Amino acid sequence: MPADAPDRGEVLTRLAADGVSARRGIMAAHLEAPYKGTGRVPLPVTEEITARTLILPLYHSLTHEQVEHVVSALKAALGR
Secondary structure: OOOOOOOHHHHHHHHHHOOOOOEEOOOOHHHOHHHOOOOOOOOHHHHHHHHHOEEOOOOOOOOHHHHHHHHHHHHHHOOO
16 A cells, blocks of 8 residues: 555545445454453564455445445545
8 A cells, every 4th residue: 555545544434425334344353452452473464454454335236326436435535
């Protein structure tokens, strides 16, 4: 990801403002609240993926127009 790219939180906020319901993506259990403060082995790839991924709308009745809206909103949220 380019250094000037918005962080995931910004992207999610921008998507929500454009009417797209998205959420954070891959979740690493060892980073979740119940495990904070416990000893763990660093998992740098998992942690990087956890920080960068998000889940976009995907369901069987999603129309082509809705897909286009999601794509346009994502491009705008990423500044493209």
